[in-house]
Amino acid sequence: MVDLVKYTHSLALQAREASRQLVIATGEQKSRWLQLAADGIRRCSAEIIAANAQDLKAAPGYGLNTAAIDRLRLNESRLDAIAAALDDVIALPEPIGEVIDSNVRPNGLLVTRVRVPLGVVFFIYESRPNVTVDAAALCVKSGNAVILRGGKEALHSNLAFYQVLKNALIDAKLPEHAVQLVETTDREAVSHFLKLSQYIDVTIPRGGKSLIERVTAEASMPVIKHFDGVCHVYVDSSADLEQATAILINGKCQRPGVCNATETVLIHADVANSFLSHAVPLLKEKKVELRCCERSHDLVPGSLQATEADFRTEYLDLILSVKIVDSLDEAIGHITEFGSGHTDAIVTRDLASAERFTTRVDSAAVIVNASTRFNDGGEFGLGAEIGISTDKFHARGPCGLKELTSYKYVVHGQGQIRR
Amino acid sequence: MVDLVKYTHSLALQAREASRQLVIATGEQKSRWLQLAADGIRRCSAEIIAANAQDLKAAPGYGLNTAAIDRLRLNESRLDAIAAALDDVIALPEPIGEVIDSNVRPNGLLVTRVRVPLGVVFFIYESRPNVTVDAAALCVKSGNAVILRGGKEALHSNLAFYQVLKNALIDAKLPEHAVQLVETTDREAVSHFLKLSQYIDVTIPRGGKSLIERVTAEASMPVIKHFDGVCHVYVDSSADLEQATAILINGKCQRPGVCNATETVLIHADVANSFLSHAVPLLKEKKVELRCCERSHDLVPGSLQATEADFRTEYLDLILSVKIVDSLDEAIGHITEFGSGHTDAIVTRDLASAERFTTRVDSAAVIVNASTRFNDGGEFGLGAEIGISTDKFHARGPCGLKELTSYKYVVHGQGQIRR
Numbered sequence: 027m028v029d030l031v032k033y034t035h036s037l038a039l040q041a042r043e044a045s046r047q048l049v050i051a052t053g054e055q056k057s058r059w060l061q062l063a064a065d066g067i068r069r070c071s072a073e074i075i076a077a078n079a080q081d082l083k084a085a086p087g088y089g090l091n092t093a094a095i096d097r098l099r100l101n102e103s104r105l106d107a108i109a110a111a112l113d114d115v116i117a118l119p120e121p122i123g124e125v126i127d128s129n130v131r132p133n134g135l136l137v138t139r140v141r142v143p144l145g146v147v148f149f150i151y152e153s154r155p156n157v158t159v160d161a162a163a164l165c166v167k168s169g170n171a172v173i174l175r176g177g178k179e180a181l182h183s184n185l186a187f188y189q190v191l192k193n194a195l196i197d198a199k200l201p202e203h204a205v206q207l208v209e210t211t212d213r214e215a216v217s218h219f220l221k222l223s224q225y226i227d228v229t230i231p232r233g234g235k236s237l238i239e240r241v242t243a244e245a246s247m248p249v250i251k252h253f254d255g256v257c258h259v260y261v262d263s264s265a266d267l268e269q270a271t272a273i274l275i276n277g278k279c280q281r282p283g284v285c286n287a288t289e290t291v292l293i294h295a296d297v298a299n300s301f302l303s304h305a306v307p308l309l310k311e312k313k314v315e316l317r318c319c320e321r322s323h324d325l326v327p328g329s330l331q332a333t334e335a336d337f338r339t340e341y342l343d344l345i346l347s348v349k350i351v352d353s354l355d356e357a358i359g360h361i362t363e364f365g366s367g368h369t370d371a372i373v374t375r376d377l378a379s380a381e382r383f384t385t386r387v388d389s390a391a392v393i394v395n396a397s398t399r400f401n402d403g404g405e406f407g408l409g410a411e412i413g414i415s416t417d418k419f420h421a422r423g424p425c426g427l428k429e430l431t432s433y434k435y436v437v438h439g440q441g442q443i444r445r
Numbered sequence: 446m447v448d449l450v451k452y453t454h455s456l457a458l459q460a461r462e463a464s465r466q467l468v469i470a471t472g473e474q475k476s477r478w479l480q481l482a483a484d485g486i487r488r489c490s491a492e493i494i495a496a497n498a499q500d501l502k503a504a505p506g507y508g509l510n511t512a513a514i515d516r517l518r519l520n521e522s523r524l525d526a527i528a529a530a531l532d533d534v535i536a537l538p539e540p541i542g543e544v545i546d547s548n549v550r551p552n553g554l555l556v557t558r559v560r561v562p563l564g565v566v567f568f569i570y571e572s573r574p575n576v577t578v579d580a581a582a583l584c585v586k587s588g589n590a591v592i593l594r595g596g597k598e599a600l601h602s603n604l605a606f607y608q609v610l611k612n613a614l615i616d617a618k619l620p621e622h623a624v625q626l627v628e629t630t631d632r633e634a635v636s637h638f639l640k641l642s643q644y645i646d647v648t649i650p651r652g653g654k655s656l657i658e659r660v661t662a663e664a665s666m667p668v669i670k671h672f673d674g675v676c677h678v679y680v681d682s683s684a685d686l687e688q689a690t691a692i693l694i695n696g697k698c699q700r701p702g703v704c705n706a707t708e709t710v711l712i713h714a715d716v717a718n719s720f721l722s723h724a725v726p727l728l729k730e731k732k733v734e735l736r737c738c739e740r741s742h743d744l745v746p747g748s749l750q751a752t753e754a755d756f757r758t759e760y761l762d763l764i765l766s767v768k769i770v771d772s773l774d775e776a777i778g779h780i781t782e783f784g785s786g787h788t789d790a791i792v793t794r795d796l797a798s799a800e801r802f803t804t805r806v807d808s809a810a811v812i813v814n815a816s817t818r819f820n821d822g823g824e825f826g827l828g829a830e831i832g833i834s835t836d837k838f839h840a841r842g843p844c845g846l847k848e849l850t851s852y853k854y855v856v857h858g859q860g861q862i863r864r
Contacts, residue, residue: 046781050804123804129826135815137825142807144837227837248667248838269860276862362465384855385469385542388561396554396858405863406556406854407548418563418646418851419667420839432837435825436803439815441688443695444824 028210034218037173037206038225041146044201045171049143053120055198056167062194064112067159070190071105077186078155081179088179097154098180108156111410115163118409121427122169136438141431143169145227148219149412150175150241152233155183162191162205164412168430171204173219173226177233178211185209216241223247230425232413250425253416254340255285255368257398260357260383261301262374263294269395270373271305274346276397277371279312283342285414286369286391286401290337290347292357293322298350302326309346319349337364354379358386365389367416369401390416390423447629453637456592456625457644460565463620464590468562472539474617475586481613483531486578489609490524496605497574500598507598516573517599527575530829534582537828540846541588555857560850562588564646567638568831569594569660571652574602581610581624583831587849590623592638592645596652597630604628635660642666649844651832669844672835673759674704674787676817679776679802680720681793682713688814689792690724693765695816696790698731702761704833705788705810705820709756709766711776712741717769721745728765738768756783773798777805784808786835788820809835809842 067074078100085095121141128138147170151157158176165172176184188207195202208215220229223246230250231241242249259277261270277288293301302325309316317332318325326348336347337360351357361370371393372383384392391401401423403411408426415421421429486493497519504514540560547557566589570576577595584591595603607626614621627634639648642665649669650660661668678696680689696707712720721744728735736751737744745767755766756779770776780789790812791802803811810820820842822830827845834840840848 046807049807131824131826135819135824140803142837248836266860272860272862280863380857384559388465388468389853391854391856393856394858396856396861397863399863400554400856400858400861401854405550405554406856407550417667418561422851423854432841434808435810435820435842437810437812437815437819437825438799439813439819441685441691442815442819443691444699444816444818 028212030210030212030215030218033210034215034222037208038146038219038222040203041171041173041206042225044203045143045145045169047201048166048169048171048204049122051169051200053122055200056120057116059166059194059198059200060112060116060163062197063159063163063191064109066190066194067105067109067112067187070186071102074105074183074186074190075100075102077182080182081155085179090179094179098183100155100183104156108159111156111160112163115167115410118167118427121167121431126433133442134440135442138436138438139433140436141428142434144430144432145170146225147172147430148175148226148229149173150216150229150231150233150237152177152179152237155180155187157232158184158187158207159191160410161412164410164427165430166200166204168427170430171201171206173206173208175208175216175219181211217244220244221246230413248420250413250415250421250429251417252285252413253368254366255287256289256338256340256364256366257286257369258290258292258357258361258365258371259288259398260292260351260354260361260370260372261294261297262354262372262376262379263296264376264379265294265297265301265373266375267297267301267304270301271308273371273373273395273397274305275308275312277399278309278314278346279344280397280399282344284399285340286398287342288346288371288398289339289341290349290364292360293348293350294354294357295321295350295352298322299325313344315345317345317347321350322348340366354382358383361387361389368414369393369398371396371398390414447631449629449631449634449637452629453634453641456627457565457638457641459622460590460592460625461644463622464562464564464588466620467585467588467590467623468541470588470619472541474619475539476535478585478613478617478619479531479535479582481616482578482582482610483528485609485613486524486528486531486606489605490521493524493602493605493609494519494521496601499601500574504598509598517602519574519602523575527578530575530579531582534586534829537586537846540586540850545852552861553859554861557855557857558852559855560847561853563849563851564589565644566591566849567594567645567648568592569635569648569650569652569656571596571598571656574599574606576651577603577606577626578610579829580831583829583846584849585619585623587846589646589849590620590625592625592627594627594635594638600630636663639663640665649832667839669832669834669840669848670836671704671832672787673785674706675708675757675759675783675785676705676788677709677711677776677780677784677790678707678817679711679770679773679780679789679791680713680716681773681791681795681798682715683795683798684713684716684720684792685794686716686720686723689720690727692790692792692814692816693724694727694731696818697728697733697765698763699816699818701763703818704759705817706761707765707790707817708758708760709768709783711768711770711779713773713776714740714769714771717741718744732763734764736764736766740769741767759785773801777802780806780808787833788812788817790815790817809833
């Protein structure tokens with residue numbers, strides 16, 4: 027029986043101490059750690075796969091379905107991909123110590139803003155065990171200590187990865203507690219961590235809405251939230267309808283289970299008939315179920331009628347809400363009312379429409395003439411990402427290395443005093 | 446009897462609606478508003494001074510001392526200064542719409558980050574009525590709607606300013622509710638606003654520690670915190686002692702009641718004797734009371750002995766804690782343990798010492814060879830500031846226009862879909 031108060035406090039305090047040393051770790055040391063970890067994952071693949079087998083065995087007992095069990099499964103080629111992802115993180119530029127901007131004052135003071143780590147990250151996530159490795163790599167490369175709290179379904183796999191990451195920290199002469207894994211699956215442990223704002227600088231929950239809501243309500247420190255993506259494609263009256271169809275089908279079908287998949291298409295009335303007659307057969311070919319507003323329902327024989335709730339739903343499935351609008355502004359109004367501020371796209375050939383849409387739609391990513399699926403750290407050029415923030419505060423959209431940092435003012439003078 | 450739930454909800458909702466229109470306000474419109482407000486303050490000076498007289502009359506009843514009453518007082522020249530500060534805000538560059546950075550992807554997508562407002566700011570402050578005008582100017586210039594909650598001591602003055610600001614909004618054809626003043630002094634109103642995270646994007650409390658702690662505990666939205674400044678000057682063994690003395694005296698005496706005033710001097714043992722014999726007579730001339738560690742106590746006849754609590758205290762007065770240390774690292778350790786992460790300075794001629802200090806001291810501003818008093822938005826070149834953040838999240842140090850903004854990704858493609 028673990029004393030959770032003591033246990034969580036000791037992990038958090040150890041993380042804080044490790045973070046103080048990580049601030050001054052060189053990029054070379056951190057790359058060495060990432061390299062050793064990648065090597066370790068490849069070398070210990072048999073142990074990791076054996077640990078994963080324990081999780082797979084227990085998975086049906088946790089009620090995991092076939093798809094979830096598949097996501098949990100590790101094999102040689104998946105381990106190779108996880109190790110290769112570490113090589114990619116090594117290749118990203120060192121974020122810490124960068125002079126973000128500077129300013130010489132009339133009195134000669136040189137005022138610089140220098141990028142520094144946030145400190146300690148508490149990262150809560152579910153299922154897929156590769157996230158353990160990705161998150162640790164991003165946090166430590168950005169100079170932060172991290173406390174990892176994975177799902178109980180992946181506990182053995184996570185522990186196996188953790189052992190590799192920890193050994194690599196010791197070998198790289200980085201603080202051993204730079205990465206820590208919460209070894210109890212007790213839900214109460216999370217509540218205890220969320221009280222420790224004196225040690226933990228930010229909490230990042232990645233998982234379902236209820237997890238994020240619970241964490242936000244309980245946390246005494248800032249939280250980077252990753253809420254759902256009710257993403258729209260708006261087909262403007264001036265759209266290239268071939269292009270609009272390709273963008274819609276890609277957004278809906280390329281990977282329907284993720285947050286930047288398209289959930290709703292809004293169509294300008296002037297092109298509704300021709301767009302739908304072109305797009306619907308292709309959507310049906312992809313087995314997409316259509317839930318239509320009253321007007322589009324008439325144009326799509328055999329479609330279902332959408333309820334108001336449908337327009338607010340992140341289906342994460344091959345289902346699409348369809349609505350005809352009379353103007354760009356009606357589309358923007360619908361997105362403001364029903365969207366989740368994640369990713370929204372317009373397909374248009376009209377410059378003024380594109381400008382109006384990008385200025386007025388208040389979402390983390392607003393896209394002109396491309397698929398909503400591009401809102402992703404890798405696709406935006408940030409390298410790996412630890413999540414996609416639906417907040418406006420601190421970080422918005424994909425969170426990579428820089429989003430895990432803060433800054434401080436470093437000022438150089440020659441004896442200046444204030445008059 | 447006001448229904449606080451309804452009242453706070455209606456202000457917050459109005460602010461949210463105003464913020465949607467402010468996103469698309471041009472810089473010209475906002476400048477016009479600032480100009481009209483400056484003109485209005487000058488034109489209505491008699492009314493404002495009459496309203497202020499009501500506050501001054503009530504001030505002794507609120508227990509305000511002479512200094513606080515003086516800070517509350519408005520006269521023609523102070524009103525001129527408040528109006529002139531608006532001219533300064535007009536002169537600052539327009540923050541909204543700036544492309545912060547951009548990135549062309551291999552597939553031709555142009556990924557830009559565009560600066561946008563946070564949305565709605567709830568600003569809580571005390572006493573000085575000029576803050577009403579400054580805060581409104583910064584929030585609206587950065588495209589945010591603001592709900593102002595001033596202290597009860599300044600209510601009549603604040604209402605008079607608010608009338609001017611509101612009339613100017615209407616004349617400038619900006620949304621009337623872009624600036625709203627909470628007209629009840631009921632403390633409970635604050636608690637109600639702090640629950641309305643669906644409308645309010647950030648709360649900024651500016652005042653005593655207990656206010657900030659209460660707001661942080663209750664707020665359901667992010668808070669930009671401005672905690673106390675236990676600021677240090679460390680006199681290195683290689684310091685120019687004349688320079689160190691000037692920096693210390695400026696930091697302590699130029700304006701002792703503010704957060705970036707110096708509270709503690711740490712002195713390397715090698716120079717303690719010569720530094721103290723030079724500096725102490727000058728400090729005494731300025732009527733500074735010295736509270737000394739055991740070793741320095743012996744070197745300063747007639748000084749008081751410092752307790753551990755002294756080293757943690759923001760005196761905001763002509764009192765200075767003094768401690769002799771044996772090394773730069775001991776100084777850094779003391780600052781880590783006793784400091785508040787606000788502003789810390791080193792006086793040194795040694796490059797390695799300067800680098801070690803700026804890298805390892807984890808404060809919002811770390812200063813080499815200049816006074817701690819420079820940690821200020823105006824002095825750092827940000828223009829006016831709404832506060833100095835002691836957080837690491839979102840904004841650290843002085844918060845000017847940019848710190849009141851977020852960003853969104855705006856992506857331009859030519860039909861790209863994800864493979």
